Every structure is written in C-alpha cells, then in structure tokens.
Amino acid sequence: MVTTQPTQVGPNRRGGAPTSPAMRTARRRRRGRLRGRWAPYLYIAPFLVSFVLFFALPSVLSLLLSFARDNGYTPARWVGLANYRALLSSPEFRQAALNTLFYWLVPMVPLMAGAFGLAMAVRSRLARWASVCKPLIFIPQVIAPVSAALVWRVMLSNQGVLNALFGLRTGWLEDPAAVKWSVAMLLVWRGIGWYFVVFLAGLTNVPETLLEAASIDGANAFQRLRHVIMPLMRPTILFAIVIDTIASIQLFTEPNLLLGGTTSTAGAPPEAAPLMNQIVNGITGGQFGLAAAAAWLMFLVIAVFSLIQFRLLREER
Amino acid sequence: MNRNPEDPHPRRLTRRLAPSAGVNLLLLAAVTVAIYPYLVMLFGALKSPSELTGNPAGPPASPTTSNFTTLLSGSPGSVMWRSLGNSIFITACYTLISVMLSAMAGYGFAKHRFRGQGILFALLIASMLVPNEVNIPSLYLIFSHFGWIDTYRVQIIPGTASVLGMFMARQYMRALPDEVIEAARMDGASSWRIFTRIILPICAPVLSAIAVLTFTAKWSDYLWPTVMVNSTSKEPVMVTLPQISTAATGFVVDYTLLLAGCLLITVPLLIAFARLQKSVISGATAGAVRQ
Numbered sequence: 084m085v086t087t088q089p090t091q092v093g094p095n096r097r098g099g100a101p102t103s104p105a106m107r108t109a110r111r112r113r114r115g116r117l118r119g120r121w122a123p124y125l126y127i128a129p130f131l132v133s134f135v136l137f138f139a140l141p142s143v144l145s146l147l148l149s150f151a152r153d154n155g156y157t158p159a160r161w162v163g164l165a166n167y168r169a170l171l172s173s174p175e176f177r178q179a180a181l182n183t184l185f186y187w188l189v190p191m192v193p194l195m196a197g198a199f200g201l202a203m204a205v206r207s208r209l210a211r212w213a214s215v216c217k218p219l220i221f222i223p224q225v226i227a228p229v230s231a232a233l234v235w236r237v238m239l240s241n242q243g244v245l246n247a248l249f250g251l252r253t254g255w256l257e258d259p260a261a262v263k264w265s266v267a268m269l270l271v272w273r274g275i276g277w278y279f280v281v282f283l284a285g286l287t288n289v290p291e292t293l294l295e296a297a298s299i300d301g302a303n304a305f306q307r308l309r310h311v312i313m314p315l316m317r318p319t320i321l322f323a324i325v326i327d328t329i330a331s332i333q334l335f336t337e338p339n340l341l342l343g344g345t346t347s348t349a350g351a352p353p354e355a356a357p358l359m360n361q362i363v364n365g366i367t368g369g370q371f372g373l374a375a376a377a378a379w380l381m382f383l384v385i386a387v388f389s390l391i392q393f394r395l396l397r398e399e400r
Numbered sequence: 401m402n403r404n405p406e407d408p409h410p411r412r413l414t415r416r417l418a419p420s421a422g423v424n425l426l427l428l429a430a431v432t433v434a435i436y437p438y439l440v441m442l443f444g445a446l447k448s449p450s451e452l453t454g455n456p457a458g459p460p461a462s463p464t465t466s467n468f469t470t471l472l473s474g475s476p477g478s479v480m481w482r483s484l485g486n487s488i489f490i491t492a493c494y495t496l497i498s499v500m501l502s503a504m505a506g507y508g509f510a511k512h513r514f515r516g517q518g519i520l521f522a523l524l525i526a527s528m529l530v531p532n533e534v535n536i537p538s539l540y541l542i543f544s545h546f547g548w549i550d551t552y553r554v555q556i557i558p559g560t561a562s563v564l565g566m567f568m569a570r571q572y573m574r575a576l577p578d579e580v581i582e583a584a585r586m587d588g589a590s591s592w593r594i595f596t597r598i599i600l601p602i603c604a605p606v607l608s609a610i611a612v613l614t615f616t617a618k619w620s621d622y623l624w625p626t627v628m629v630n631s632t633s634k635e636p637v638m639v640t641l642p643q644i645s646t647a648a649t650g651f652v653v654d655y656t657l658l659l660a661g662c663l664l665i666t667v668p669l670l671i672a673f674a675r676l677q678k679s680v681i682s683g684a685t686a687g688a689v690r691q
Contacts, residue, residue: 123517124508126512127504130502130508131561133501133557134524134527137560137561138535138559141538142538144541200426209424212424216430216431218677219431220434222435222670222673226438227620227666230441233661234440237440237658237659240456242453243456248457272434332531335623362536362537363627366537371540371541378533378536379534
C-alpha cells in the first residue's frame with residue numbers, strides 16, 4: 084500500500100488536468116534544477132575523461148607493470164619485486180641516481196641564493212632600472228631547453244666562448260670530471276630567472292611598513308633580513324626548493340643534448356646520464372617493467388620531498 | 401632617485417651612493433650573464449663555421465646569412481619546414497584543447513555545487529604529486545597496442561587535462577560575483593551560453609596565462625616526442641633541430657647552422673614574451689604565493 088502511493092501521486096501531478104500557471108512555473112523550475120544538477124558533471128566530464136584515460140589509468144597500470152616482466156610482445160609475467168631489486172643493484176642505475184643527486188644539489192645553492200639576492204636587489208629602492216632588470220633577468224627562461232643546451236654547447240666546446248674568453252683549455256663537454264659541472268652551469272643560467280620572479284612575488288608579501296618599523300626599532304639590514312624578511316618568505320622558499328627538487332628529478336633534456344656529442348643523438352655518457360635515461364632506456368630496450376619500476380622509484384623520492392614541504396607549511400599555520 | 405637635487409638631506413646621499421653602486425653593479429652583471437648567451441646565438445648564426453672557431457665570443461666581422469639559406473633550403477630545409485609546421489600544428493591544437501578543458505572544468509568546480517565535489521577536487525590536486533614521467537612506460541605500451549605511436553594524435557591528445565590549468569581557472573572564476581551569472585540566467589540565457597558569452601570573456605587574463613604556459617611547455621617539450629615519435633615526418637622541431645647538422649654536413653656538427661636554427665625557434669618565443677610579459681611571469685609563478 085505504501086509503495087503504490089508515490090506512483091499514484093506521480094501521474095496525477097504530471098498529467099493532471101488542472102495546470103495552473105503557478106504549477107507550470109514550478110515544473111519549469113524543477114526541470115531547470117535538474118539540468119542544473121547535471122551541468123557541473125557535463126563541464127567536468129571532458130577534463131575527467133582525458134585525465135582518467137591518459138593519467139589515472141596509466142598510473143595504475145604503470146604501478147602494476149613495475150612488478151612484472153613485459154617486453155611488449157609476449158604476455159606480462161608477475162615477478163614481484165625483482166625489477167626493483169635489479170635496479171637497486173645495477174651500477175648504471177646507481178650512477179644515474181648519483182648524477183641526478185648532483186644535478187639537484189649543486190645548482191640549488193647558486194640558484195636559490197642568487198635568485199633571492201637578485202630579488203632583494205630589484206626590490207630595494209637602490210635599484211635604478213628595476214622594471215627593466217626584471218624581464219631581462221627572467222629571459223633565459225624564455226628559450227627552450229633544447230635551444231639552451233645547443234647554445235651552451237657553443238659556449239663550452241673546446242674552441243668555445245668560455246675557453247676563448249678566459250684563455251682556458253678545459254674540455255667542458257668531454258672531460259669526465261667537468262661534464263656534470265657544465266650541465267650545472269646551464270641549469271643555473273636557465274633556472275635563476277624563474278626563482279627570481281618567484282622570490283620577487285614572495286617579497287610582495289613583506290609589507291614595507293614592517294621593515295620601516297624594524298629599522299626605527301634599530302634593526303640593521305642583516306637583522307631585518309634575518310628576523311623580518313626570512314620568516315615571511317619561508318613558504319615561498321620552501322615552495323621554490325620543492326619545485327627545484329621535482330624539476331631536478333625529472334631532468335632529461337639538458338644533460339642529454341649538452342653532452343650529446345657530435346651526432347647530437349647519442350645522449351649523455353653514463354657518467355653524466357640523469358635518472359630519466361633509465362626510464363627511456365628501459366622503454367627503448369623493451370624492458371617495460373624495469374622502466375616502470377625506475378619511474379616509481381623516482382616518484383617515491385618526489386613524494387617524500389613534497390610531503391616534507393606540506394609538513395613544514397602546516398607547522399607554520 | 402637619490403640624485404634628486406631637491407633631496408633635503410644631502411649628506412645621506414653620499415652615504416647611500418656606495419650600496420647603490422653595489423646593487424646596480426650586481427644587477428648589471430646578472431643582466432649581462434642572462435643576455436650574453438643570446439648574443440652568442442645571434443652572432444654565431446651570422447658567422448661562417450671558420451669564423452666561429454676563431455672568434456666564438458665576439459660579434460661577426462663579416463656577417464653572412466648563408467646559415468639561414470642552408471638551413472631553410474635543400475634537404476635540411478625540407479626537414480626544418482616540415483618539423484616547424486608539425487610543431488606549430490601540434491602545439492596549437494594541444495593548447496586549444498587544454499585551455500578549453502581547463503576552463504570548463506574550472507567553471508564546473510568554481511560555480512557549481514555537486515555530490516563528490518570536495519573529494520574529486522582533492523584527488524585531482526593530490527595527483528599533481530605524480531609526475532607525468534611515471535606513466536610513460538605504461539602509456540608507451542598502451543599506445544603501441546592501439547597504433548598511436550608515431551602519430552600526431554599521440555602528440556596532441558594525451559596530457560591535455562592539466563590540473564594546474566584547471567586550478568588556475570577555478571581560482572579566478574571563484575572570485576567572480578555570482579550576480580553576473582544570476583542576472584544572465586534571469587534573462588533566459590542557457591548555462592552553456594552564459595559560459596561561452598560571459599564567463600570566458602571575463603576570464604581572458606587567466607586563460608591567456610594558461611595558454612602561454614601550456615604553449616611554451618608543449619613547444620619546448622623534448623622527452624615526449626623523443627619517446628613516442630620516431631619518423632622525421634611527424635617529429636617536432638625540438639627533436640629534428642639537434643640532428644639537423646648531421647644530415648647536412650655528414651656527421652660533423654655545424655654549430656653555426658645549429659645556432660641559426662636556435663635563433664629561428666627562439667625569436668617567436670621572445671616576441672611572445674615581449675608582448676605577454678605580465679601573463680608569462682604571473683603564469684610561471686602561479687601557486688608561488690599563497691593567497
């Protein structure tokens with residue numbers, strides 16, 4: 084009895100004879116609300132379809148793949164942690180991980196300190212052409228990494244710009260002791276402008292009045308930097324460091340094209356090859372499980388650093 | 401500013417001059433270092449190979465445009481034009497799709513309330529932790545299974561759902577007053593009409609920032625086409641340019657040719673940067689400052 088009641092009410096309301104204007108507008112409004120309920124899904128659907136097909140599903144597959152042996156032809160075979168064990172004990176992988184560690188840590192100090200110093204300089208009232216300096220310092224970011232690496236090959240080749248300017252005979256692109264420093268130089272040149280504008284944006288969060296108050300209280304420039312600017316800039320600096328970490332781990336183009344040799348396609352030699360090469364080599368070598376495992380090891384490092392950043396940011400609040 | 405003759409404290413002027421000189425010298429040095437490799441590129445592109453080895457650092461003694469004619473005619477020319485066309489076509493399509501997806505999804509999240517909204521949004525943001533590179537092995541297998549390897553579509557369609565772009569669009573749209581949308585709805589405009597005629601035009605600043613960001617990233621991308629494409633006819637210029645000298649000069653790198661090519665693909669970026677400076681820089685630093 085109870086269950087039949089709604090079905091009786093339904094047709095009565097819908098097809099019922101007495102359709103007053105008030106009822107009609109109510110119905111229209113309900114239809115509008117119904118469409119309103121679907122609208123958000125329709126707006127999000129194209130994005131979600133693309134996201135799920137080309138990101139979410141491949142991520143899951145890639146994780147599964149990292150526990151399997153798959154050459155792309157014969158069916159995949161479950162091998163447990165064998166891929167991870169093989170990678171961690173392979174000298175090439177360890178060397179690549181060390182190289183990426185180098186590309187992360189060595190450029191970081193000049194990048195962060197240099198960008199911060201430049202941002203402070205442009206922000207200070209002493210800078211004369213601040214509005215011209217800002218885009219010009221940013222400009223190395225505009226060039227594509229591929230072009231940047233090719234131009235720096237000319238800068239660093241045996242008869243290149245750097246050796247000619249300073250009367251050196253360093254084999255920047257061949258000497259195993261120098262090649263990684265060459266990549267670091269390129270990374271600093273191209274990257275500093277980006278961190279510079281990030282810090283500049285962060286410095287707008289430091290109110291001028293606070294600095295004035297500090298100097299009235301007798302704080303010198305160093306004390307103002309240490310006790311006023313640095314605490315307010317902490318989130319921005321953390322953000323910059325995390326972005327730098329993620330970008331360094333994903334590094335691929337610069338070392339491979341800078342050190343690609345006379346044919347340009349050889350890629351970086353093993354002593355300077357970044358971690359990404361392990362993934363690409365796994366794919367070109369038909370070892371997809373190994374490539375996926377390398378990719379997930381890379382992700383683990385990124386995730387750890389990002390979580391540390393979130394932790395530090397939360398503590399602040 | 402501190403040379404202002406009406407400065408009421410002339411003694412402060414001398415005390416300020418020293419640090420002022422230091423700051424400005426630092427900036428001058430930074431700007432020189434930033435620009436100099438661009439000059440090396442420009443000068444080198446106008447030199448003959450023999451002059452580049454003898455005089456790599458300075459301006460050309462006898463500028464020549466022969467590098468450009470070599471690069472853009474004959475067999476290297478056909479590769480260059482083709483790959484330049486590929487780059488333009490791929491980047492334009494990709495950017496258009498990506499911006500549209502970002503704008504629509506951003507609107508869906510910013511101006512609607514629906515079931516599962518919070519969790520879905522949180523999941524999308526969390527997914528930013530996972531770099532795209534993680535998916536390359538499985539995507540390669542999937543694409544080779546469906547015959548997408550070595551096509552244009554593998555360069556245009558995957559990766560267009562950018563969470564960062566969606567997030568930027570959503571942040572901007574959230575700040576728009578609801579009254580605008582309500583008023584249009586009262587006038588009988590459909591939801592889609594409101595979106596295309598009112599929301600999109602208002603959001604032009606953020607959409608152009610997303611577009612510039614997407615365009616430059618895709619234009620410069622090297623890893624994805626290196627892995628997914630292997631025939632010259634479909635490769636973008638970023639992949640063909642580093643190899644072009646070997647094809648033209650028999651496996652000896654002709655750096656002047658390379659520099660001419662670099663100049664060719666960098667000048668459009670510089671022009672775009674000069675015109676859209678604000679949105680390039682604000683786009684680059686999106687998320688840097690928490691509001």
